Amino acid sequence: MEKESKVKKHQLLLGAHMSIAGGLENAILSGQEIGCTAIAMFTRSNRQWGIKNITMQEISSFKSAWKNSDIIDIVVHCSYLINIGSPNAATCKKSKITLENELKICQELGIKYLVLHPGSRLESSIEECIEQISRILDEILENSSGDTKILIETMAGQGTVVGHTFEQIASIFDHCKNKKRLGVCLDTCHIFAAGYDFRSKKNYENMIQEFDNVIGLKNLKAMHINDSKKELGSKVDRHEEIGDGKLGLEPFRHIFNDERFFDIPKILETPVGTLESYAHNMQVIRGLLTPETKKILGL
Ligand SMILES: [Zn+2]
Numbered sequence: 001m002e003k004e005s006k007v008k009k010h011q012l013l014l015g016a017h018m019s020i021a022g023g024l025e026n027a028i029l030s031g032q033e034i035g036c037t038a039i040a041m042f043t044r045s046n047r048q049w050g051i052k053n054i055t056m057q058e059i060s061s062f063k064s065a066w067k068n069s070d071i072i073d074i075v076v077h078c079s080y081l082i083n084i085g086s087p088n089a090a091t092c093k094k095s096k097i098t099l100e101n102e103l104k105i106c107q108e109l110g111i112k113y114l115v116l117h118p119g120s121r122l123e124s125s126i127e128e129c130i131e132q133i134s135r136i137l138d139e140i141l142e143n144s145s146g147d148t149k150i151l152i153e154t155m156a157g158q159g160t161v162v163g164h165t166f167e168q169i170a171s172i173f174d175h176c177k178n179k180k181r182l183g184v185c186l187d188t189c190h191i192f193a194a195g196y197d198f199r200s201k202k203n204y205e206n207m208i209q210e211f212d213n214v215i216g217l218k219n220l221k222a223m224h225i226n227d228s229k230k231e232l233g234s235k236v237d238r239h240e241e242i243g244d245g246k247l248g249l250e251p252f253r254h255i256f257n258d259e260r261f262f263d264i265p266k267i268l269e270t271p272v273g274t275l276e277s278y279a280h281n282m283q284v285i286r287g288l289l290t291p292e293t294k295k296i297l298g299l
């Protein structure tokens with residue numbers, strides 16, 4: 001009874017991808033400096049393979065910085081090298097070891113979400129690639145006991161990258177036994193480049209409906225908020241500052257005033273990438289919030 005009567009408080013969960021140069025906790029300190037309530041970070045150089053061990057000291061510095069900040073959600077992004085869909089056995093093995101280690105680090109840091117690019121099929125078929133991705137994900141999740149979820153990112157469809165249609169993402173889920181530890185990170189630039197138009201309100205509602213029908217909105221756990229330098233359906237992954245690209249401001253107005261997504265962390269990965277530019281983009285987004293949204297979010 002008591003639980004039901006509790007009114008859930010929503011907050012604007014907005015921030016950007018922060019650098020860990022000089023220490024993992026610096027991502028939190030930088031995010032705090034520009035008013036983020038959610039951030040993303042790598043836990044290693046984004047071009048680093050293999051096992052990385054973090055010390056107890058690093059873990060406690062990170063956790064205390066987090067506790068002393070206004071940051072609610074932290075999402076880790078995997079190293080870009082990982083390709084668990086690779087038909088090359090050596091690459092696949094290295095990818096699996098690296099991903100396993102990334103998951104372990106997230107658990108040590110108390111991070112709920114680890115974002116993964118599903119993979120590139122290279123010379124194999126889409127079906128083979130997807131089956132392999134699901135099999136490796138299952139092997140990793142079966143051997144790990146924490147509750148960190150791996151979020152499959154929606155991709156732009158450049159080259160032989162898989163995961164640029166909602167159906168392909170759903171297929172990865174379908175082939176997995178450990179679905180409970182999987183989720184999705186929707187990247188606005190990527191889905192637009194992949195051919196999903198959501199600029200008008202009508203098209204936005206249709207796109208969300210399609211996502212719900214194919215993948216299920218309950219699986220949507222994070223968003224990457226980027227404008228796109230390239231046209232609808234270009235399959236080219238080039239991020240742009242919010243409002244300066246082919247998406248323009250309207251799609252972000254739809255997303256940020258949509259109460260279905262208030263509790264999902266929304267992370268900028270805009271290309272200028274300075275704290276100043278992120279702060280500016282966050283300001284642009286705050287300017288899109290309706291009075292009603294602001295009231296719900298306590299702003
Ligand atoms: Zn990504």
Ligand SMILES: [Zn+2]
Nearest residue numbers: 190237238239
């Ligand atoms: Zn991208």
